[in-house]
Amino acid sequence: xxxxxxxLENVRDSSAKEVVSxxxxxxEASKFNTFITVAKESAPEAAKKSKNIKGSLAGVPIAIxxxxxxxxxxTTCASGILGGYVPPYDAHVIERLKEAGAVIVGKVNMDEFxxxxxxxxSHYGPTLNPWDIKRVPGGSSGGSAATVAAGEVPxxxxxxxxxxxxxxxxxxxxxxxxxTYGVISRYGLISYANSLEQIGPIASNVADMTxxxxxxxxxxxxxSTSVPGEKDYTNALVDDVEGLTIGVPKExxxxxxxxxxxxxxxxxxxxxxxLGASWQEVEMPHTKYALAAYYVIAMSEASSNLARFDxxxxxxxxxxxxxxxTTYSEIRSQGFGEEVKRRILxxxxxxxxxxxxxxxxxxxxxxTLIKQDFERALKSTDVLIAPxxxxxxxxxxxxxxxxxxxxxxxxxxxxxxxxxxxxVSLPCGFSNGxxxxxxxxxxxxxxxxxxxxxxxxxxxxEFHTKAPEVA
Amino acid sequence: MxxxxxxxxxxxxxxxxxxxxxxxxxxxxxxxKIFCGCPLDYHDDGPNTHTCPVCLGLPGSLPVINRKAVEYxxxxxxxxxxxIEEHTQFYRKNYYYPxxxxxxxxxxxxxxxxxxxxxxxxxxxxEVRIRINRAHMEEDPGRLLHEGGSIERSKYxxxxxxxxxxxxxxxxxxxxxxxxxxxxxxxxxxxxxLEYLDVVDTTLEGSMRVDANISLSGGSRSExxxxxxxxxxxxxxLFEIVRQKNLLRRGGKVVQETRHFxxxxxxxxxxxxxxxxxxxxxxxxxxxxxxxxxxxxxxIAKTLPELPDARRQxxxxxxGVTDDHAKSLTSEKQVADFYEQVATEVDxxxxxxxxxxxxxxxxxxxxxxxxAFAGANMVQLVKLLAWDKxxxxxxxxxxxxxxxxxxxxxxxxxxxxxLKAGGxxxxxxxxxxxxxxxxxxxxxxxxxxxxxxFLMGQVMKKTKGRADAKEVREMIIQRV
Numbered sequence: 001x002x003x004x005x006x007x008l009e010n011v012r013d014s015s016a017k018e019v020v021s022x023x024x025x026x027x028e029a030s031k032f033n034t035f036i037t038v039a040k041e042s043a044p045e046a047a048k049k050s051k052n053i054k055g056s057l058a059g060v061p062i063a064i065x066x067x068x069x070x071x072x073x074x075t076t077c078a079s080g081i082l083g084g085y086v087p088p089y090d091a092h093v094i095e096r097l098k099e100a101g102a103v104i105v106g107k108v109n110m111d112e113f114x115x116x117x118x119x120x121x122s123h124y125g126p127t128l129n130p131w132d133i134k135r136v137p138g139g140s141s142g143g144s145a146a147t148v149a150a151g152e153v154p155x156x157x158x159x160x161x162x163x164x165x166x167x168x169x170x171x172x173x174x175x176x177x178x179x180t181y182g183v184i185s186r187y188g189l190i191s192y193a194n195s196l197e198q199i200g201p202i203a204s205n206v207a208d209m210t211x212x213x214x215x216x217x218x219x220x221x222x223x224s225t226s227v228p229g230e231k232d233y234t235n236a237l238v239d240d241v242e243g244l245t246i247g248v249p250k251e252x253x254x255x256x257x258x259x260x261x262x263x264x265x266x267x268x269x270x271x272x273x274x275l276g277a278s279w280q281e282v283e284m285p286h287t288k289y290a291l292a293a294y295y296v297i298a299m300s301e302a303s304s305n306l307a308r309f310d311x312x313x314x315x316x317x318x319x320x321x322x323x324x325x326t327t328y329s330e331i332r333s334q335g336f337g338e339e340v341k342r343r344i345l346x347x348x349x350x351x352x353x354x355x356x357x358x359x360x361x362x363x364x365x366x367x368t369l370i371k372q373d374f375e376r377a378l379k380s381t382d383v384l385i386a387p388x389x390x391x392x393x394x395x396x397x398x399x400x401x402x403x404x405x406x407x408x409x410x411x412x413x414x415x416x417x418x419x420x421x422x423x424v425s426l427p428c429g430f431s432n433g434x435x436x437x438x439x440x441x442x443x444x445x446x447x448x449x450x451x452x453x454x455x456x457x458x459x460x461x462e463f464h465t466k467a468p469e470v471a
Numbered sequence: 472m473x474x475x476x477x478x479x480x481x482x483x484x485x486x487x488x489x490x491x492x493x494x495x496x497x498x499x500x501x502x503x504k505i506f507c508g509c510p511l512d513y514h515d516d517g518p519n520t521h522t523c524p525v526c527l528g529l530p531g532s533l534p535v536i537n538r539k540a541v542e543y544x545x546x547x548x549x550x551x552x553x554x555i556e557e558h559t560q561f562y563r564k565n566y567y568y569p570x571x572x573x574x575x576x577x578x579x580x581x582x583x584x585x586x587x588x589x590x591x592x593x594x595x596x597x598e599v600r601i602r603i604n605r606a607h608m609e610e611d612p613g614r615l616l617h618e619g620g621s622i623e624r625s626k627y628x629x630x631x632x633x634x635x636x637x638x639x640x641x642x643x644x645x646x647x648x649x650x651x652x653x654x655x656x657x658x659x660x661x662x663x664x665l666e667y668l669d670v671v672d673t674t675l676e677g678s679m680r681v682d683a684n685i686s687l688s689g690g691s692r693s694e695x696x697x698x699x700x701x702x703x704x705x706x707x708x709l710f711e712i713v714r715q716k717n718l719l720r721r722g723g724k725v726v727q728e729t730r731h732f733x734x735x736x737x738x739x740x741x742x743x744x745x746x747x748x749x750x751x752x753x754x755x756x757x758x759x760x761x762x763x764x765x766x767x768x769x770x771i772a773k774t775l776p777e778l779p780d781a782r783r784q785x786x787x788x789x790x791g792v793t794d795d796h797a798k799s800l801t802s803e804k805q806v807a808d809f810y811e812q813v814a815t816e817v818d819x820x821x822x823x824x825x826x827x828x829x830x831x832x833x834x835x836x837x838x839x840x841x842x843a844f845a846g847a848n849m850v851q852l853v854k855l856l857a858w859d860k861x862x863x864x865x866x867x868x869x870x871x872x873x874x875x876x877x878x879x880x881x882x883x884x885x886x887x888x889x890l891k892a893g894g895x896x897x898x899x900x901x902x903x904x905x906x907x908x909x910x911x912x913x914x915x916x917x918x919x920x921x922x923x924x925f926l927m928g929q930v931m932k933k934t935k936g937r938a939d940a941k942e943v944r945e946m947i948i949q950r951v
Contacts, residue, residue, distance in 0.1 A: 069531040082530070089524050091531060190530040195757035223533050224759050300754065304563050307574025308528050312630075324569050324628075351565070351752035360754060 001174070001204035001467045002154040004211055007060050016059025020047035020103050023061040026152045027106060031470070032128040032137070034147040036066050037074045038106040050101040057215060058101030063147045063156040066107040067114055068199065069188035070094055073104065077190050078122035079112045081335025082315045091188020092223065093157060093199055093216040100215045105153060108143030112337045113306065114164055114192040116140050117409050120400045121339040128396070129171060130468040131434055135393040138171030140164040144202045145172035150470050155212050156202045161193050162294050163388075163413025165200035166425035170388035170437020173427045173466065175209040175454070176202040180445050181420035182227040184213075185220030191305040193298035196417040205464050206426060206455045207237055213447070227445070236448035239459045242276035244449075247381030251287035252412050252439075258391040264429030264436045265387045268457060272385075275460055277453075282381060284373040286366065287415055293366035294414035295407060296350050296359050302340075303347030309335065342403065367418045374419040378443050383453050386412055388425040388437030412439060422447045424454050427463040435463075483595050483649040486716055487688035490654050490708060491646035495680040496665060497611065498543050498638040499672050505610050505638035506534030506577065514675065518616075518631035526610075526636035528572030533758050536561075540638040541584065543670045544608050545764060545771045547640055548585025550664055550778055551603050555768040559584045561608075561756040566749050569630055570612040578609035578641075580753045584764065590664070591780065592656045593798075595649060601657050602645040611637040634677075646684065646692075651708035654683065658701040659802070663779050666804045685711045687719065691727040695739050698732050707732040710739055782807055790819035799827040805841045806831065812846040817853040825853055825866065833870050848873060852880040862939055865889040891937050900933040901946045912951050923947055 010019050020043050027035050039046075043061070050059045064070060067077045069087040071094070076082040090098070097104065111121040119142025120126040127142040129135040130150040137146040141158025145168030148156050158165040160178035169176030177200050184199045191197070201212035214233045220226045248269055253262055269279050311317050311331035312324075318334065321327050336344070350359035377384060389409060399406040416423040421444055428438035438457070442450040458464050482488065503510055507525035524532035545555055562580035588603035613635040617625035642661070648654050662679060665671045671678055681704050686692035695711060698704045715725050729748070730739040777785070779801045786797040786807075800823060801807045813822045830844060837843075852869055855861045861869070861884060872883045884890055904926050905912055915922035923944060930943045 067531075069529075075530070077530070085530070087529065087531070089529070089532075186531075187533050188531040191758075222535060224535050225757070301757070304565050304575050304752070304754070307565060307567065308530070308572060310567065310574065312569055313527065313572065314529070325567075328567060348752065351754055353750045353752075356752075356754070 001148060001151045003204060004057070004060055004154050004208040007154045008058075011059035016047040016050045016103065017044055019059055020044060020061050020105060023105050023153060027147070030147070030150065030152055031133065032130055032146050032150055033125055034108055034127055034143045034150065034152060035063070035106045036076055036078060036109050036122075036124050036143070039073050039104055042072060043103055043105045046098070046103045050103055053099070053101035055100030055102070055215075056211060057097065057155075060102050060155060061105040061153050062097060062102045062212075063106060063108045063144060063153045064094070064104055065110055065141050065144050065156070065158045067110060067159060067190040067192070068093065068157060069190065070104060070107065073107060075107060075190070076123070077113045078110045078124055079336065079340065080123045080316060081309045081311070081331070083335075084316075085314045089188070092185035092220045094188065096216050096218070102155070102215070108141075108147055108156060110143055111140035111164075112340050113190070113302070114140040114159055114161055114197070115302070115339050115343055117163070117167055117406055118394075118396075118400060119143065119168070120396065121337055123337060126396055129393050130470055131173065132393065135395055135434070136171065138168030138389070138393060140168075141176075141200075141202065142168045145169050145174050145176065148172070148174045148202055148204055149468060151467060154203065154208060157212075157216070158200050158202050159189055159197055160200045160417065161197035162298060162417050163410050165202060166388045166413050166423060166437065166439060167410070169202055169425040170439075171393035171435065173435030173463075173468070174202055174204055175206050175424065175426045175464070176200055177209055177213055177424045177447070178416060178422060179213065179217065179447060180422045182225050183217050183422070183445070183447065185218075185223040185226045187220055187222040191301070193301040194305060195301060196294070196298060206424075206451065206458045209424075210234055210237055210451055210455075231448075233447055233451060236451040237455050238452050239456050240276070241272055241453055241456045244272070244277040244383065244453060245381045246272060246277050246279035247282035247377050247384045248279055249282050249284045249287070249377060249384055249386055251284050252386035254411070256390050256408065256411075257387065258431065260429070260431035261387045261389070261391060261436050264431070265385065265438055268428040268438050269385055271461065272453065272457060275456060279385075280381065282377040282384065284377055284415070286369040286373050289366045290370055290415040290418055291407060291411055293363040293370065294410070294418055295346075296363035297367065297418075299343045299347030300350045300360050300363075301347070303344045303351060306336075306340065306344055311335070339403070370415050371419045373415070374421055374441075378421075382442070382449050384441040386439050386441070388412060388439040392431045392434035392436055416441055420444060422450055424450050426454050426458060427466070428457070428461070429463060430466070479645070480599065480647050480649060482688070486712065488649055488712060489646045489686050489689070489692075490648035490651075491684040492644045492648065492654060492657065492704075493682040493684075494642045494658070494661060495682075496547070496640045496642060496671055497675070497678045498540055498640060498670055499675055499678055500670050501537065501539055501543065501638055503537060504636035505537050505540050505608065506636055509636065511637060513633040516633070518629070518633060521633045522635065526572070527632055528574075534577060534756075536759055536762065537638060540608065541762065541764065542767065542771055543638070544584045544606065544640050545768055546668055546775065547642075547665065547670060548588065548606050549768065549772050549775060550668055551585070551588035551590060551606065551642070553585035553588030553603060553606060555585055555764055556582060557763065557765045558582055558761045559764050560761045561759045562753045563756050565752045568612070569628065570615050570635070572613065572632065572635060576610060576612065577756050577759070579607035582761070583607035590657060590660055592653060592660050594653055599647070601647045604643045604645050606640055606642045609639050609641060611635065611639050646686070651705040651712070654708055655701050655705040658704055660779070662701070663802060663804060667776055667778055669776070683708055683711075685715070687712070687715045687725065690715075690719075691725045693725065693727070693739075694729045695732050696729060696742065697734075699734065703732065703734055706737055707739055710737060714739065779804075779807075786810075786823075790814055790823065792820055792823040796823040796827045799831065803841070809841050809846055809849070813849045813853065816850045818857050821857055822849070822853050825849065825856070829867060830870055833874055837874055839874065843874060844870070848879055855880055855884065859891065860884075861889050861891055862937065864936060864940075865891075888935065889937060891939065897930070897934060897938045897943065898946070900930045900938070901943065901950065903933065904929040905947070905950055915951050926951075
């Protein structure tokens with residue numbers, strides 16, 4: 001894997017143009033189907049210009065999940081319905097990256113509209129896990145995590161609606177952060193479930209992830225849910241957990257958890273204890289309702305968020321037009337994949353007259369209870385530690401035909417989105433050569449403490465130094 | 472004045488007409504749209520020139536509330552006597568239509584910005600209170616242009632998103648209106664209030680669009696959409712009453728349905744029945760945080776201008792005009808402003824008579840606004856009348872001449888020789904008329920009152936109408 005400091009050094013020794021062109025060569029030679037669109041024209045241009053930018057990421061290549069709007073670069077959400085859509089505007093995070101001198105080398109693969117846990121629902125085919133090409137990279141930001149793990153780029157942006165940054169970070173052995181809701185502007189992030197999701201940074205190590213986070217976080221008046229204020233998160237890169245109190249929620253080690261995963265996570269807690277932290281078991285009794293509530297809320301919002309894709313103004317167009325009603329129906333039935341259709345239909349149902357109380361409003365009540373679980377658990381502790389995923393990466397095709405089993409894999413990640421708290425996933429072990437992810441969750445707007453905990457763990461362990469054989 | 476804060480007004484006629492209105496008011500005096508920075512001065516520009524990722528609903532764009540739109544809405548709410556709740560919130564109304572670029576409209580549902588107000592109007596049975604259920608904010612969709620005119624005949628439809636995202640305030644009444652005429656009066660009064668508040672330019676097309684709900688004797692109601700004028704509202708409702716009445720008389724049943732008003736033909740046609748009604752799946756818009764608005768209300772209340780009802784009371788007390796005159800003068804803001812400008816310089820009571828009773832009628836007849844007559848001309852005219860320089864008849868002629876040909880009262884009086892004739896001239900004319908018409912004198916003496924009128928006519932002819940009719944009459948009676 002490539003680090004940012006290494007990349008900056010290469011830029012200094014050769015040139016940004018050289019670094020970016022090598023990066024594009026690696027991407028084009030990729031065996032993992034990580035990219036949907038490679039910015040072969042705009043990236044070298046941007047690299048040349050980055051010479052004059054004094055930003056912290058000047059000349060550093062970055063991969064962007066394909067649900068983030070990039071001016072002049074095709075943005076598809078890995079869906080057939082957005083075929084040919086080239087946005088006329090940049091997302092807030094893209095503006096920030098450009099100001100910092102980062103070079104967007106292309107758009108990476110994902111589950112269609114971020115709906116999935118394996119990157120298998122992409123219209124452009126699945127991304128493969130660099131640790132084992134027979135396995136999924138996780139999802140929905142599978143392209144983002146896999147391209148970093150494969151050493152193609154040092155940095156990537158993903159988005160996390162129910163675990164979509166943390167799951168692939170865990171499966172691909174990289175570091176990914178889901179910030180507190182409101183910390184990174186969603187302006188330009190194509191919504192799947194807008195009350196749950198955040199853009200999140202992915203890198204090969206905690207420090208790089210934090211540098212990227214530092215660049216893209218901050219207030220944006222174009223997103224009403226964006227919180228005011230700017231922070232320097234790199235101040236949290238401190239190797240010290242003395243006095244830190246860790247909560248270990250027992251509900252996150254429930255049925256279906258892989259023994260190797262459980263052992264690695266418990267060992268990690270003990271490692272932190274050795275380094276000066278203390279830990280206690282905490283109870284989060286409503287965790288068992290989180291999955292159901294998450295899917296009801298996410299699908300309800302999706303049914304509305306995806307209504308705009310009708311082929312009238314952009315995206316897929318069919319040969320023959322009929323009356324608008326028929327044309328809409330045909331475009332949507334041809335443009336969307338199965339999983340997207342399933343979620344739109346279920347979400348529409350959950351919001352319908354007569355069912356709304358039973359599903360959507362009930363799910364909102366559960367959401368409040370989940371939030372209270374977090375508030376209670378984090379009253380006596382500083383961070384919560386649990387497995388990111390209950391298992392290491394599963395095989396391609398293993399779960400895709402059984403949506404319910406696939407949804408179950410999100411059991412430890414969705415409560416975080418329901419409550420809005422920040423959470424980071426980083427490598428903490430291996431099982432049969434597959435990485436295991438450690439999830440560190442914190443209080444609202446206290447990214448610093450989870451970064452410090454993650455950084456300390458990383459500094460005192462070797463897991464992040466391992467990389468898949470990609471040659 | 473009858474106030475019914477809780478119960479509905481009883482029916483006023485045997486068919487039991489009940490009408491409720493929903494008025495979409497475009498807050499077109501704002502500088503920008505409701506959720507983005509696109510300017511509103513698009514009326515003279517080409518289609519799709521005032522758009523951005525937000526009002527085009529491009530993937531990834533997010534709405535941001537226009538604070539000024541919130542203030543304007545609170546202002547209207549307060550002027551309608553509504554209460555402003557602690558919080559207000561936005562919802563999504565989900566439906567597909569080509570003018571709606573996101574596939575949903577951002578509107579309000581629970582927690583509207585203003586609720587529970589009223590407007591007093593002149594009802595069929597005296598002054599009545601029409602209750603306002605709520606006023607809520609939402610975004611205007613784009614505009615569809617059907618090539619070839621109607622939706623049925625057009626080969627294709629063009630979409631202009633310039634209008635997409637213009638702030639609307641939807642004002643919803645209780646079903647307190649009892650006749651089409653009352654509906655029109657309500658709409659006129661509402662427009663007047665909005666003009667006083669200076670939040671809407673009501674002369675712009677589509678600035679006030681009306682949906683009307685109407686039922687007879689508590690039966691099912693029909694909702695009539697696409698009413699674009701106050702006169703149209705009255706016509707559409709009249710049509711609906713007749714249609715529903717005939718339906719019932721023939722033993723039919725009124726079904727709950729949405730109907731479309733065809734302005735050209737003056738009829739309503741069925742769009743969809745209750746069974747075909749949309750399920751809009753309202754749910755909270757998470758991209759806009761709930762707004763705390765209660766704190767804004769007191770400050771905005773202080774900026775409220777004097778409203779029509781208050782101004783009417785002030786006209787009565789300050790200028791001593793009659794209630795009818797005060798009502799007439801305050802029913803349009805520009806007229807009231809015009810009156811006050813004149814009233815400060817001349818006898819306010821006389822000015823009220825001439826503006827409310829004469830000038831307004833002449834303007835209406837010519838379909839003109841008050842700006843067609845200069846305030847200085849009215850001052851001059853009232854002075855001429857007050858000083859007894861011209862007769863009332865000449866006064867009317869002066870107004871008509873100015874409206875048709877222009878000029879000032881002094882010009883018209885000079886050109887037409889309208890200065891009131893002096894005493895000697897009138898006396899001579901009276902003497903002459905009596906001498907020249909002995910038969911009429913005889914008729915009067917034998918009890919025929921009409922004979923005086925004939926003699927008066929002769930005098931007027933001789934004086935070219937410049938004599939005061941009352942004086943002439945007295946002189947004739949004295950002499951014969």
